[in-house]
Amino acid sequence: MANKRWLFILASLVLLPTGLQAGHPAVPAVDNRAVIVVSEVERNLVMEEMREFLHGLHSIQLALARKDMNGVALAARPMGLILHRMPQAMRERVPQTFVQLGLGQHEIFEVIARDAVAKNDVNQTLGQVAEALTYCSGCHDTYRFVVGRTPVKPAR
Ligand code: HEC
Structure with missing residues (x-):
């Protein structure tokens, strides 16, 4: 008892x-994440990109399981383009930290693509993918989008 x-x-x-x-x-x-106000079009565009990132991670994982390092590189390259595909007006408006996280993601996926082929080391790539994931979750923990009237001035 x-x-x-x-x-x-x-x-x-x-x-x-x-x-x-x-x-x-x-x-x-309570949702304590910082709000980034975006237009509906901006949100749809970036969210589609985000879903592509999840597909990309899936492709990288599959390629790694098969030790297909060319496949890893192929899947990793477009994953760095988070800021490049963002509309210019939005890019100028988002907080500096958001941009830095986007740049960090860009760099690590460039490194993943390059090293996958150059070094051909599954374990090293696994570690790099883990590092890449810290950018995904770092940004998700910090920001959220709210659709609304987008401010004219940059929010810095
Ligand atoms: C620079 C910031 C940033 C980075 C880096 C980032 N995201 Fe996001 N992501 C966001 C924001 C902001 C949202 C919207 C969150 C909200 O409004 O609640 C989001 C939403 C998503 C969604 C939901 C999509 C939908 O249709 O609802 C997925 C999936 C996603 N991200 C995947 C990823 C993956 C995978 C990575 C890393 C490879 C990543 N994101 C990197 C900012 C980022």
Whole structure:
């Protein structure tokens, strides 16, 4: 009996912070990410790009599993073009940190593409892909898009 009670207390402690115990999904009620106001067109364009990135990661992963390093390079090259495909007006408006994260992503995927062929080392590429993912999650943790009237002046 005493054992069961301890189990219950332990489970409560683990589940309490997640809100699962009360039947709520484990999401925070407040979204603290910084807002970037975008037009509907801008949002659609960048979101399509984002979904392409997820496809790209899938292609890289598949190629790595087959040790197909040319395939890795082929999939990695377009993944650096996050800022290049962004409309100029939006590029000038987004915060500097957003741009830096985009540039970081660009550089690491260039390195992945180059090293995949030059070094032919699956383990090294795996480490580089992990580094690339820190740019994805770093930016997602920090920013969100809200469709609205886009400000004329850069928000810096
Ligand atoms: C410089 C910032 C930045 C980087 C880097 C970035 N993203 Fe995003 N991504 C965003 C923002 C902002 C959103 C929209 C989030 C929101 O409004 O809630 C988003 C949304 C997404 C979505 C949702 C798309 C949809 O249709 O709803 C996917 C998938 C995604 N990103 C994948 C990736 C992947 C994979 C990477 C890395 C290879 C990546 N992103 C890198 C900023 C970024």
